[in-house]
Amino acid sequence: MDPKISVHITGTGRAVPDRILTNQDLEKMVDTTDEWITTRSGIKRRHIIGPGQSNSDFVAQACRNALAMAQVDAADVDFLLVGTITGDLIFPSTACLVQEKIGARNAAAWDLSAACSGWLYGVKTATALLKTGMGKRALVVGSEMLSTITDWTDRSTCVLFGDGSGATLLEAREDSPGGVLATYARTDGGLAELLHIPKGGSRYPVTPEVLAERSNKVQMKGNEVFKHAVRNMESAAREVLAQAGLGTGDVTLLIPHQANIRIIKAIASRLEIEMDRVYVNLQEYGNTSAASIPIALDEARRAGRVREGDRVLMAAFGGGLTWGAALVQF
Amino acid sequence: MASIEERVHQIIEKELGVNPEQITPEASFIEDLGADSLDTVELVMAFEEEFGMEISDEDAEKLTTVQGVVDYLKANAE
Numbered sequence: 001m002d003p004k005i006s007v008h009i010t011g012t013g014r015a016v017p018d019r020i021l022t023n024q025d026l027e028k029m030v031d032t033t034d035e036w037i038t039t040r041s042g043i044k045r046r047h048i049i050g051p052g053q054s055n056s057d058f059v060a061q062a063c064r065n066a067l068a069m070a071q072v073d074a075a076d077v078d079f080l081l082v083g084t085i086t087g088d089l090i091f092p093s094t095a096c097l098v099q100e101k102i103g104a105r106n107a108a109a110w111d112l113s114a115a116c117s118g119w120l121y122g123v124k125t126a127t128a129l130l131k132t133g134m135g136k137r138a139l140v141v142g143s144e145m146l147s148t149i150t151d152w153t154d155r156s157t158c159v160l161f162g163d164g165s166g167a168t169l170l171e172a173r174e175d176s177p178g179g180v181l182a183t184y185a186r187t188d189g190g191l192a193e194l195l196h197i198p199k200g201g202s203r204y205p206v207t208p209e210v211l212a213e214r215s216n217k218v219q220m221k222g223n224e225v226f227k228h229a230v231r232n233m234e235s236a237a238r239e240v241l242a243q244a245g246l247g248t249g250d251v252t253l254l255i256p257h258q259a260n261i262r263i264i265k266a267i268a269s270r271l272e273i274e275m276d277r278v279y280v281n282l283q284e285y286g287n288t289s290a291a292s293i294p295i296a297l298d299e300a301r302r303a304g305r306v307r308e309g310d311r312v313l314m315a316a317f318g319g320g321l322t323w324g325a326a327l328v329q330f
Numbered sequence: 331m332a333s334i335e336e337r338v339h340q341i342i343e344k345e346l347g348v349n350p351e352q353i354t355p356e357a358s359f360i361e362d363l364g365a366d367s368l369d370t371v372e373l374v375m376a377f378e379e380e381f382g383m384e385i386s387d388e389d390a391e392k393l394t395t396v397q398g399v400v401d402y403l404k405a406n407a408e
Contacts, residue, residue: 040368223371224387230375262368 006179007127009328011072011169012298013065015058016047016285023159030155037159042261046162046286048147054088055165059143060101062167065298066139067102070169074102077169078135080109081126083118083290085319086145087111094143104139115195116257116318117185118142118290119166123326124183130172141167142290149197151217160259161218162286166294178309178329182243184236185324191228195220195319229259229323230266233315236325237271240313244327248273251327252310253300257317258282258292267315279305289318306330334403341376342396345369355397381407 022045023034037043049055059082067074080095087094095109114121119142126138143165152158173179200206200216210216233256241247248271256264258281268278279300288295293314300306310330317323332340339353346363359365359373374390381403385393393399 039366221387223367223390226368226371227375262372266372 002131002133004174005131005133005172006176007130007170007172008176008179009168009297009330010171011066011068011070012294012301013062013067013069013167014165014291014295014298015061015065016164016295017049017053017058019048019050021046021048021162026159029152030158032155032159040260040262041160041286042264042280042282043160043286044283047164049145049163055084055086055143055145056088056094056097056101058163058165059094059098059141059167062141062143062165062294063098063102063104063139066167066169070171072137072169072171074104075106077104077107077137077139079126079129079138080104080107081112081122081138081140082109083112083114083122083140083142084144085113085115085118085289086148095141098141107139114290114318114322115320116259116287116289116292117316117320117322117324118318119168119294120183120314120316120324120326121185121322123168123170123180124185124324126170127180127183130170133172136172138170139167140170140294141165142292142294144289144291146218146287146289149216149218151214151219153214154217154219156222157218157220160287162288164285164288164291164295166291166296166298168294168297181246181311181327181329182240183324183326184239184243185322186232186236188321191224191321192319193221194224194228194321226260226263228321229257229263229317230270232321232323233257233263233267233317233325234270236323237267237313237315240325240327246311246327250311251277251313253277253279253306253312255279255293255296255300255312255314257287257315258285258296259287259317301330334407335400337380338377338396338400338403341380342373345373345376353396355395355400357396358394359396360394377403383407
């Protein structure tokens with residue numbers, strides 16, 4: 001690690017499908033109500049991929065938007081990391097398909113599987129790579145087409161998820177203050193079954209039985225996940241603040257994973273961060289897994305809510321279990 | 331040290347934003363105190379943190395009234 005090198009988020013971009021699914025639409029599909037969904041989750045709409053579209057299309061557009069903001073050519077990108085569990089194909093990785101689509105011909109590209117924490121894990125990985133001096137620029141993406149792995153007959157989960165892509169460009173700089181101040185990532189594989197897709201992988205390949213019982217779709221123990229999400233995102237946030245020697249009062253904006261407004265409010269309350277310093281957009285997108293934080297960060301930057309010198313605290317949590325946080329000064 | 335009853339009542343008051351007189355022994359969190367399913371999860375988290383213990387999801391599902399929680403904690407909390 002070269003202590004002179006700091007890593008900065010110089011570009012952000014997002015791309016989401018145009019097709020919208022509202023709570024009223026869901027009322028016609030499963031036994032639920034707009035009121036129930038709104039009070040339990042805060043979600044009103046979600047964007048859903050359409051026929052002929054693919055995850056890599058949205059990733060490519062989000063990357064182009066991030067590169068344009070930073071005025072960087074795709075050929076100058078050294079690493080392309082895509083956090084996703086809903087890639088276009090089993091292989092090659094979605095990152096490979098995106099590398100071709102955007103012309104990042106000098107980049108090493110790979111996917112990173114950490115469910116909803118995928119982008120955060122990517123930021124940690126890319127920051128470490130760039131600090132070694134092995135490259136100057138990394139595109140770090142979180143992108144998910146969760147609608148393709150949602151059980152649309154399960155009213156407890158299908159109302160929660162949406163599709164979208166968020167991209168960030170990380171650049172190494174010398175003798176430049178700020179940037180990624182601290183990152184933290186943790187895993188608890190012992191709790192894998194709280195949030196998972198039980199079958200359809202190499203252990204239990206897809207069979208007619210698997211399709212009939214829909215065990216190739218997301219299953220979640222909501223109450224347990226809620227508890228771990230609140231506690232782990234709070235502890236991860238405190239960890240990165242401690243690493244940086246800062247307190248919650250030094251945070252301009254908290255961007256938590258956008259899974260559920262009740263989780264977000266519980267974390268903000270525990271961290272004693274007022275809700276006007278918390279970015280919330282899940283009413284529009286639902287839970288887009290790895291994409292939720294980079295989509296929110298891009299919205300916040302383009303809306304002028306993140307300015308030069310601002311410190312943004314981001315916390316992620318997802319299946320694995322995986323969780324983590326990053327503290328970034330812009 | 332406050333009694334288990336007092337600590338439970340304080341947590342319910344804070345978490346559900348209800349008045350102390352509403353917290354009768356037989357009061358049900360959902361039927362009488364206006365809690366929804368996620369409020370009850372947050373309540374259980376608060377009990378776990380106050381009493382330094384873990385309450386399994388299976389046990390938590392049975393904790394529907396104020397007295398039920400007090401009895402459970404008397405039997406299970408150190």
